[in-house]
Amino acid sequence: MKKAEDFSEWYNEMVERANLTDKRYPIKGMNVWTPYGWKIMRAIDTHIREEFDATNHDEVCFPLLIPEDQFAKEKEHIKGFDAEVFWVTHAGLNPLDVKLLLRPTSETAMYPMFSLWVRSHADLPLKTYQIVNTFRYETKQTRAFIRVREIHFFESHTCHADFDDAERQIREDYEIVERLARKWCIPHKLLKRTDWDKFPGADYTVGIDTVLPNGRTLQLGSIHQYKENFSRPYDIKYEDDKGEHKYVHQTTFGMSERLVGAIVAIHGDDKGIVLPPDVATIQIVVVPVLAKGAAEAVTAEAKNLYNELKGSGLRVHLDDRDVRPGVKYYDWELKGVPLRLELGPKDIEKGVVTFARRDNGEKTLIERERVTDEARETLARIAADMLERAQKTMDADTVAVDSLENLPEKFIRAGWCGGEDCGHSIENRTDRNMIGTPVDDEGFDGACVVCGKPTRTSVYIARAM
Numbered sequence: 001m002k003k004a005e006d007f008s009e010w011y012n013e014m015v016e017r018a019n020l021t022d023k024r025y026p027i028k029g030m031n032v033w034t035p036y037g038w039k040i041m042r043a044i045d046t047h048i049r050e051e052f053d054a055t056n057h058d059e060v061c062f063p064l065l066i067p068e069d070q071f072a073k074e075k076e077h078i079k080g081f082d083a084e085v086f087w088v089t090h091a092g093l094n095p096l097d098v099k100l101l102l103r104p105t106s107e108t109a110m111y112p113m114f115s116l117w118v119r120s121h122a123d124l125p126l127k128t129y130q131i132v133n134t135f136r137y138e139t140k141q142t143r144a145f146i147r148v149r150e151i152h153f154f155e156s157h158t159c160h161a162d163f164d165d166a167e168r169q170i171r172e173d174y175e176i177v178e179r180l181a182r183k184w185c186i187p188h189k190l191l192k193r194t195d196w197d198k199f200p201g202a203d204y205t206v207g208i209d210t211v212l213p214n215g216r217t218l219q220l221g222s223i224h225q226y227k228e229n230f231s232r233p234y235d236i237k238y239e240d241d242k243g244e245h246k247y248v249h250q251t252t253f254g255m256s257e258r259l260v261g262a263i264v265a266i267h268g269d270d271k272g273i274v275l276p277p278d279v280a281t282i283q284i285v286v287v288p289v290l291a292k293g294a295a296e297a298v299t300a301e302a303k304n305l306y307n308e309l310k311g312s313g314l315r316v317h318l319d320d321r322d323v324r325p326g327v328k329y330y331d332w333e334l335k336g337v338p339l340r341l342e343l344g345p346k347d348i349e350k351g352v353v354t355f356a357r358r359d360n361g362e363k364t365l366i367e368r369e370r371v372t373d374e375a376r377e378t379l380a381r382i383a384a385d386m387l388e389r390a391q392k393t394m395d396a397d398t399v400a401v402d403s404l405e406n407l408p409e410k411f412i413r414a415g416w417c418g419g420e421d422c423g424h425s426i427e428n429r430t431d432r433n434m435i436g437t438p439v440d441d442e443g444f445d446g447a448c449v450v451c452g453k454p455t456r457t458s459v460y461i462a463r464a465m
């Protein structure tokens, strides 16, 4: 299946052929992580933990089950999630007095505890996060990593003394997104959702969105300002330095295994997936090219090379299977290993190693003694090139319009006065979603695409994946 011909089929085929998941589990949307796929997810989780630990967030781990009465406290929140919740109604043979639900997200598990933890201004800011599985009953067709019912979820939850401090947290979240997305080579935009599309219970929501090869957007994560919307029903109060009791302001930030889906979708090609070096389970594969009579010498030198690279902290694999080199190349290209080192008897004679880049197919001869330094530099170049290429593709897929007629299947940018009527009109007339208005000032100066009123606000319109 070719990516350019049928992206959707190509994607479904690639996640299985590259062995990231095994979709044969008997419940739809609950995928089995294979060892290879799980290591990629773990690398991403490690990056997330590093960032949040470095910004003074503390990792916590809350229970999976939430009692119905706690869940029901914030009215908008329960309305938003009611149709997606899995319920536990029995314990053994006995019906439960209070039904329990599997967390769709953890506000209602955490906040009753936060109300006990937060006492005085000295307890603030409270910055926590957890990486757990959450459950949402998706009614649309499920798709590995992109639309699932059991979600591998990262969520941060913070409490602040006032609105300004919560806003500072959100700006820190933007910086974290920027650093992480660079590691994962994912181009993206921060887009503030419309009021009718924000997270249930939020004051406002900012989505982290990327564009897939089929022109659809994929939300990679979201950041929310709650103000006092949850602290009031959950009674999360602190005593300020004048002895007054005040409600905290709260924020959250969530991301999921969609990041793996985005990496596959954005960087993969007809040969397989292409992993960013920071994410790759195996960054470098060493392939000995054996020839009659020289097999022993080549194998020994390949082992030396492997040990040297491994010793320098790179994630390297020596493929010494008894199959033709062509078969090995094919397998590792399918699995997206960023860099392949080939070593044959002639290379040993000349004192060189062949470097083959997965991202662009480029092959270079490198002097044997420079291999480790050069490998490190090549991986850095691969990461920079992958991000640059993906950013260029996203830019090319972004099309500014001043009319809603004959829209291409792209990421559309248009002027919007901000009025709700004009917004609904855009969605109805285009049969697409208003993804949101940019958080960064893009210097827009134009007119609302519906009413023609001059505006400095643009809105991005697309079909969401």
Ligand SMILES: [Zn+2]
Residues within 6 Å of the ligand: 416, 417, 418, 419, 422, 448, 449, 450, 451, 452, 453
């Ligand atoms: Zn308008």
